[in-house]
Amino acid sequence: VTSAPAPSAPAEAEATTAPDLRIGELARLAGTTTRTLRYWEEIGLLAPSAHLGNGERLYPPAALERVTHIRELQDLVGFSLAEIRAVLDTEEIFDQLRTLKRLAGPTAKRRLLLEEAVAANDRLIQRLDDRLERLSSFRDERVAKAARLRAKLDELGPPQEPKSGS
Amino acid sequence: VTSAPAPSAPAEAEATTAPDLRIGELARLAGTTTRTLRYWEEIGLLAPSAHLGNGERLYPPAALERVTHIRELQDLVGFSLAEIRAVLDTEEIFDQLRTLKRLAGPTAKRRLLLEEAVAANDRLIQRLDDRLERLSSFRDERVAKAARLRAKLDELGPPQEPKSGS
DNA sequence: TTGCTCCTCACGTCACGTGAGGTGGC
């Protein structure tokens, strides 16, 4: 586990020496559990790059982004894993476009894919805005309640026994 | 079901004529299901004001606020029902205070209750702020992605066949 | 040999969904 040469290196352009992750490492880095990662594999949401002979799973470093992304969609947005799979599918459009480009695919098809992705992304933004507004107004209620509670406290007068001033 | 005299009346100070709700009405008003309300009763989260002879449940109009509140804590904040129960317990402080006042309870005890409620409320606000920040930055990412996608679209040039102008 | 991580069943849990079968008032 100490075979990483330089942990502070910018891991972006050089993918040749990027170390694959064991399931435990990936889970720890992403703040989740190995059980969750195996379950996601079971339902076809996150595939390891390789299954070794002894059954051990290996994940590419990019899997970390995917895992955190899934968690965001789950916890912050409230999507089910089925919905998340649909989102991720349309998000793989860049890969699809690259493949199309390599295959000299028709422009019309590429445009269609892009427009789909734009629409899906806009729907997601819409949902995020909705959530943000509801969360924000809920927060405002809570702040108002805090003020009311503190007013009630003042109403009771200063504390009887000053144990330690502050 | 049409026995409500004035549906646009301010239902706040006058609780004498406020009609009790059947489980189906409460569910519909709150945007949830009867199954959910029965489950919440089962785990002691939401009790009807009365069980009629035939087993039918009746809820006070105030139950609607409680239900929507529980839903907010569940969907927006991400609390489990166990956590929500704890939050609701400390939120019943006003009722407790009123009872204490009626019983001429000691000021020290009332102060303790209030301070507890203030602390719990502040923790909740903290959590809301955390969520708001994460959601907001996630939204920013999405907006940036939207810009990139539209740039890609422009890169493809204008549509081949103008079907209908906007 | 001991520790550590990995593996596959497989049952448990949380928060409900979803019929199955029956009751009660217009």
Place this chain on the structure above:
DNA sequence: TTGCTCCTCACGTCACGTGAGGTGGC
């Protein structure tokens, strides 16, 4: 009688949690 809502089991589902029992390299 037909519709509508209500009721209680009770099994199913989703997204995992949690051992049970076993393997593989330092």
